[in-house]
Amino acid sequence: MDVPKGFPYPNIPPDNLPTANRINLGKKLFFDPILSRDSSKSCNSCHHTDKKFTDGLALSIGIDGNLTLRNSMTILNTAYQPYFFWDGGAPTLEQQTLAPIENPLEMDFDVNLVVERLIQHSEYPELFQKAYDLPPSPYTLVRAISNYERSLFTKKSRYDEYLYDNNTSALTASEINGMTIFFGEQGECFHCHGEYNFTDYSFKNNGLYLSYADSGRARITTNSSDVGKFKVPSLRNVEHTAPYMHDGSRATLEDVIEHYNTGGQPHPNKSGLIQPLNLTPQEKIDLVNFLKSLSDKE
């Protein structure tokens, strides 16, 4: 696996170690609408390769034109995610894979019926046999897709060149200024969006609303102290993954910076790190420029 520079080798379940046959099978399944009830939607429908595996929509559109509940997250660097979905409801990637298939707003299908289709298929049984030495089953189905998804990493950005290649000219003066705000006590962004993947994977209420239509993490834990908390997303390629937030309610990076600059709504669960930043117009531009330096170069 082509792990980017500065990234650790990910933890991979021993029963689903990567092989070329597994990755290729998972890739074929990822792009195949056979997974959805009416064969209209594939994983790729909401995770486009040309949008860094997001879909550019505030809320994704599932089967029959249904509006789903949340914004599509990138699946790049998913090998590092300790749990899945905005609310962490799935503890493993393999278990996550079941949800879009079963969700009535997404693929609205039955995993057992997907497996029946795969068993009848002219190519899949042989591909499963090659990959797992087993026929298509819910077990091998979710493992193959997960195996492919774990092989998807972000690529080198100009920020990485600056950091790892000691290329001081990789970033502009504005981007460097934005970086200083980002990693300093002025912006405080790095507390949650830190380290190689620009996330600590914690659940945070960032003061988006006073009252949340989507309770977020509380939907899983039922704790009122988790209302409005969502998993901190990675910022790599953030330039290409608009719109932003769990509900896609912020259209541009400028809108996002403006939200954090105001300090957000005074929700009782709001993270103490979210406070008014008092950024100048130039500092806001610098921050946005820095975020854009996190994009894959190729």
Next chain:
Amino acid sequence: MKKALLRSGLIILSTFGVLFTSCKDDDDTEPTPASTEQNLTFHIHTNVGATSVVYGTNYAHTDGRTFNLSDLRYYISNIVLIKQDNSELPISGKVLLVNPSENEYSLGKVPVGSYKGFRFYLGLDSATNHTDPTTYTSENLFPIQTPSIHWSWNSGYIFMKIEGLVDTSLAGNGNVNFPFFYHVGLDQNTKTIDFTNEAFTVASGSDKEIGLEFDLLSTLTNVDMRTENATHTMDNMPLATKIADNWTISFEIE
């Protein structure tokens, strides 16, 4: 006193046994040794009131409101038998997925003897509840069922799934056409159904069947199906909790 009576009963029984075997002395066959284990089965009736559930049939709730069912299944697990000396015999690894069209649920072989009672979970223990369902083989009831009785968005099992149609007209005199669903799960909703004072005996030579009756009307006690007609548990905890609390009054020995 009870114990003493039991003991004398056993003596009488064994005396008859001796007499019986002595009759067979003529032929040379050895007496069949008394079995030490017998099969234990739960014979479960899943009812609405006194009526066995048939999907699509109209039933009346206790308030007279009409509804029918298209799905009613529930997990029973962690079955424990209580022996005379109060020690416990867990029926390890045995999980039942009960549906109305099936009555017989084998628990496997258990030692012959007198038991003080038994108990079980309606629901699953936390570890079982959150295991990846695709890792289970088809030899048990945990692989994903069709229709599903497992949540993938908050990985865990639905302990009891109740779906059907209900008449939601204000006066309860309209059509039975509004889809309702009660999907109740989540670790904290697992309930112990306690029959630890329902003594039974597993006698040598004959398999034992314990009759149980589940009454959906008890599970829907104080549930107003007109207004309370949907819960995936997390999105309507008060209703899910009410239903789960009612599980403890929904079972009777037949």
